[in-house]
Amino acid sequence: MSEKSAMSGSISYQQALDAYLNKDDFPATELSIDESLLLEKFHPDHRQETITNLQVGPNKGDRCHKQVAKILQADSRIDATDLAGARIKETDILVIGGGGAGCAAALMAAESGAKVILATKLRLGDSNTVMAEGGIQASIEKGDTPQSHYDDTYKAGHKKGIKDLIKQLVMDGPETIRWLIQQGMQFDLNKYGDLLTRKAGGTSANRVVYFRDYTGLEMIRVLREAVANSSVDVWDYSPAVELLSNESGHCAGAIISSLHDCSFIQIKARSVIIATGGIGRVHLNQFPTSNHFGATGDGLVLAYRLGARLRDLDSFQYHPTGVAYPQHLTGTLITEGVRSSGAYMINALGERFVDELKPRDIVAAAIIRECEQGRGVVGNSADGNEGLQGVWLDTPGLEARNPGLLNQRFPKLVQLGLRSDIDITKTPMLVYPTLHYQNGGVVIDENGLSDIPGLYCVGEVSGGIHGRNRLMGNALLDIISFGRRAGLRAVKKSQNRGHKKISIDHISNLRRELTLNNMPMNTKSPLLFPDYARYEAIISCEKRGSSSHCGGCDI
């Protein structure tokens, strides 16, 4: 990296800051860009050397990112013998995942009278939802329509989204906001009590509603409280490591590997709703990520092994404004809301270089282009490591044009600045794209049902809604809209279904296929945690499965 910077003549932090501070006008760039060429040359999805074709499973032959392929085509964490010794618990609906989608699904299922277990890897609410900042899309402003929302979403996804899914997403928008308000969620309002809205990159109208830059935090604390006060049985520290199926091929539950005592538990369910989120902590292309610690693509693996088709496994979103510097915050998200409110992005020469409100893939590619072509700013970290490149996010300019706005609307960003020893009203933050979102995922229908009867997948783990690029604010809408639908549908469909004989035959099939294809069996998945958490050291503990609570082996 540092050689590369030297070669391309990148500009030091101080030089660039001086260049920035000495200018008081930043006219829009007149550079016209060929967007498809920009993406092809600079978007990380287009690094062909990172793509492979899957060799086993329902997507055999399809394009897939190598790091994703590695966990999809890995060995299971369990054997038949593990199953034999496992405690058994029965329920109607099993929800796997405790973020926004899981909470919404669990609440709806429980309200419909079903017995619901929500099993989550960490604690209820530990998810990417809690970190969502910018807001949630719903066409509610006068003059805006679900049709415009549909058009914007479809176009931003490069026309690869599934039309019926998008239609349902946008039609659900206003009702989703109402439901959230009925759970007790607050939004930013004007003095007459109307919802405030702002634009997102790639939207044709002001359509994002929000609560400060804490939209996800507000959503999660409300939904968590609602779930905690419902009949839903919440199992924390209970990651699912395998699904169960019954003799007619329905999904019939899951196997939990408890973090409390490392034991296995079988949960038999009439339907399973996977809401495990994304995959950022796999650090695709060695990128930093804005994602939660637990975002390791577990649901993809579970569903794929049982035979569910996936899609767009070579398409990921890199959010343009991750923190590039200081080092301890690298990858942390700065909301797109800052650009929506009018903040510019400025390169080391003190020039704007892209329309800041283009869709995220375009803006991210443009930042990478600036840095690769020597117009990036090099942050000097304390240990002299000059590897942290980025461009300026012009918060001082935004503040100058809208005095007080930063403190009023972006308290989280102001705090982030303070933790970086930067007064963002005076000094810009250095930003660089951060791995943010899995665009693809499990193929679903309008109720979140996968190819496997009884298996629903909602939220980031699912694919097809956002095509190959998601708009800001559509993820929070997606998780609630589809989460609620799946919760209702799963109850309705499973009323007459009993608990049949369950099996994990799909694991033997997987092992056979892997062996036949000469695939290595040394990786076990789902990963559950990023490698630096050393989870494997914990589960290789000898006391595993013993009846006394060992409390896990965290230091």
Place this chain on the structure above:
Amino acid sequence: MSSDQTIINIDSIEKKSDSKQSKSDVTLTINAKEITAPATLSVIQALWHAGYPRVKGVGCLDGVCGSCRVMVRRADESELTMELGCQLLVEEGMSVFFSVFDTPSRHSYKLSEIDTSWDVQTEFHRIFPEAEQCRHCNGCNKACPKGIDVEGGVDLAVKGRFREAGEKFIDCVMCNLCMTGCPEYIDPNHVGLFSRRVTGYFHTRPSNLINQLEAIRTGELSVVTHAVDTQSSDLEEGQS
């Protein structure tokens, strides 16, 4: 290319064995294990840097989930403070203890069981009877890693000023530390969240939202899915 940006997350662990103590390194203890790590790392990053396993008590790594609450004593100080491990930079001589334990609320309620907004105050005292017993010991305020005026918020809720009370808790991440700091078992953060929720539930009635809901309900607004394909391909070519 950006590949070096994740050095702190991944590569440093691999380098553990050959890393030499440099000038910017500090030595501290985390759960009584001595750890040497660069001063630019957070407590959690330092743990990873040292190669110690930990999966519980790590969460969003963004200061908003309250998972990584830690008890901290700084060198030469007797006072214990409560902080979030992902937000706290390591310091020389610091002692850090993870506080991973369950803190379930003792209070249970459903918004739908409060009939009208006139009943909120009565219901509040029924659900949170301890709140008016607050002895102003400042325990909750001292426990809060976000610097929230928790006690003031509880006071406002007791007086029925729920909207104002809720405003105090905007930054609250529900780490539950104030619950552990309260000798009256008030569950102050849940009081704050109750205050916020009743405000949304009873008083958010945006006309722009309601109008659109009505237009969708009557069928005035709907979506035609083929429309966009017939327009010129504008994202790829024309939008700039």
